[in-house]
Amino acid sequence: MMSIAAFFLLIAKLHPKCLKSSLKLFGLSILITLVSCSDSGFITPPTQPLGNVLNTRSSEQHPRFSYEGRYLVFASDRQGKRSVWLYDQINGGLLPLPGLNQLGSVQDQPDISADGRYIVYVSEQEGKQDIFVYDRQTSRADNITKNILGEVRHPSISGNGRFVAFESNRSGQWDIIIYDRGLNAPLSLPSQLNN
Structure with a gap:
């Protein structure tokens, strides 16, 4: 040759x-x-077995960035079950999400609003798969699909946190559903970054 x-x-x-x-x-x-052949541009911290880190030896999936790239929400199998985690790139560690990950249920497929205030995700905590919107300022999660018959998956939240889109098979095929949280929902804007 x-x-x-x-x-x-x-x-x-x-x-x-x-x-x-x-x-x-x-x-x-x-x-x-x-x-x-170079690793130019990669800033991923190294994998570690445990701790307040981005990557562990567990499966890490579904990464989504906030608008300015400070916050990275993702799903992970760490601690023996599928949960949603939030990584702060500026501080280099995980942030607490009190009330989001429920014992005995799976949380998966997260997305995040522009400033990181809202996290949308799939959970089975009420006996079927539903879409929840979690507010980091109030530590409250609202089920927006409890009245939808059929399966739901792959939620996405608009940058301002007002609209949520997801897939549903309630009509017998997979369709896109858009949910409006309303004019009174506090907005998530890049200029209002949370700590």
Whole structure:
């Protein structure tokens, strides 16, 4: 099998006028190879077995960032069950979510509003899968799909926290449902970052 360098030298021998172009292509191919091998841009903290960290030896899934990238909400199997976690990139640790993760039930598929105030997620805490909206300021979770028959999944919350979209099969096929939390719902805005 011919190496890349041998290939470019063969082209230069067969077509001397192409020598300069061949050398440029060879240099470019080396540069692309070197750049693609670097870890430039990755800021992920290392995996650790336990603790107030982003990655453990458990399965971590469904990451979603707040608007400015400070907060990262995700689902994890740590502590023996599927739960929702919130990571603060500025402080480099997990933030408490009192009242969100319920014992004996699964919390999964989270999304987060622009400033990190609201977290929407799927939970089975009331006997069936439902969509909940959790307010970090009040530590309260509201079930917005308790009256929907059928399954629900993959919730997404608008940046301002007013609208929630999710999938539901209540009509016999998977459809997109949009829920309006109302004009009186306190908004989540990037300029009002929570601590």
